[in-house]
Amino acid sequence: MRSSKEFFVKTSGLRWVSMMLLAPIPWARWVWALPFLNVLAPSERYYEQRGWRHKKITDWGRQMIRQLRRWLPDRYLVVVADSSYAVLELPACAAGLLAPVTVITRLWLDAALYDPAPVRKPGTNGRPRKKGACQPTLQARLVDPKTNWEALPVAWYGGQQRLVEVASGTAIWYHNGLPPVPICWVLLRDPQSHFSPQALLRTDQAISPTQIIEWFVLRWQVELTFHEVRTHLGVETQRQWSDLAILRTTPALLGLFSLRTLFAQTLFDGKPLPERQSAWYIKALPTFADTLAFVRQQLWPVTLFGMSPAKPDMVEIPRALLDRLTDTLALAA
Known part of the structure; x- marks a missing residue:
């Protein structure tokens, strides 16, 4: 609550990674986030004191996605995550499963994006290329007058309808040492300049830009669930010393x-x-x-x-x- 863009405040505590189901609730006429898988992600200092290798929250996230796929091997799954999981390892893991899991999360405006690798010609020596030519960054597309913007009405926070300008495209997200991941990126800005431009990605190219924005907006219900369990169920009031x-x-x-x-x-x-x-x-x-x-x-x-x-x-x-x-x-x- 005391943090801002210029001043970051942190305190000691427990960090939980929670996976929740975004489900429409008939009597509430709204979507609630229902927790069903929660893991404790200790800090880096906790691992150092015990001589263990640090396990980041993105590592926990990848493991939770794999576990969810084992539980539901035949179901189409979409995982919506916040900016803490905007790293290449997470969508690479989800897209690399035998039954891929669709990931929707933020995308950094300076992320390295490429064209698909060209078709390999017969008789070519060496390893196949993993990526093609480098694409402009999303930050450059924001100021490029040639960027094609489309005005779309979307379901926004608080159940409101909002008009946003959207530009979208496809690319290969790649970093040395990691597998290339085909993604669709969505760049959105507010015509009234009430919020800063931001970018989202999805690993399923069949999802429309409107749907990806509205699904990402629903992620805010996770914060409301945390508020409700603190207010009514006593979360963060426990006094235990046993692990x-x-x-x-x-x-x-x-x-x-x-x-x-x-x-x-x-x-x-x-x-x-x-x-x-x-x-x-x-x-x-x-x-x-x-x-x-x-x-x-x-x-x-x-x-x-x-x-x-x-x-x-x-x-x-x-x-x-x-x-x-x-x-x-x-x-x-």
């Missing part, structure tokens, strides 16, 4: 976000969820707090190991009062 407890608790709490959502999906069965209103806060759509309260209302009255005989009208206090207390506490907890 195993640290490794288990945060993934369990993140998984609880998805589990509660699945419970609600089963209980609603296509019915809308009435959102709670207050005099000082008017909500247009139900939130995770409403979902959490609804699931609590269904679970708390259930008596699994009751020793007293069942009394449908009285449970030590009047049933109406118990329901009222349950309803109040479900929202307050």
Whole structure:
């Protein structure tokens, strides 16, 4: 929160790499990010103190993509990642699998892009070429008057429609020692200059520029999930000193976000969820707090190991009062 472009603030803590499913939630009429695979990525100092080789978050990301492909060998997968994963190794790994995984992430404006390698002529000696002629950088295309810009309306942050100018093309992203990766790049800028020009890449050339932008915008739902689990499920409030407890608790709490959502999906069965209103806060759509309260209302009255005989009208206090207390506490907890 205190960092800026000129001043970077960091503090000690645990860094988690979380893979989430971007799923449309019917009663919320929005897309939520549901965590299902989380790994702890220790710092470089942690590895140095133990004499181990440092494992970067991009290494963890590649391993998680491979694991996801093993779980879902026949499903078409699209992984959307932020700028921390804008390195050649990640799309190279995803594109090199037997069943390739599509990667969408940012692309540096000064990235080295090339034309495809020319067709090898018969009788040519030496190793085949991996790339062709060097293309202009995306930074150069921004200021080139010959760049062909197209105005496109896209679904933007906050559910708004926004008009952006887009230029796109294909290239080979290559660096010495790594396999060449065919990509499609998308360069976008704001006609009103409200945000700086930026570039995105995709490894599946069949995806349209509009779709890649809208999928990348949905990545922001990951940040909203982190906010919800900190606010309602106690993430970052744990006080454990055991390594195993640290490794288990945060993934369990993140998984609880998805589990509660699945419970609600089963209980609603296509019915809308009435959102709670207050005099000082008017909500247009139900939130995770409403979902959490609804699931609590269904679970708390259930008596699994009751020793007293069942009394449908009285449970030590009047049933109406118990329901009222349950309803109040479900929202307050």
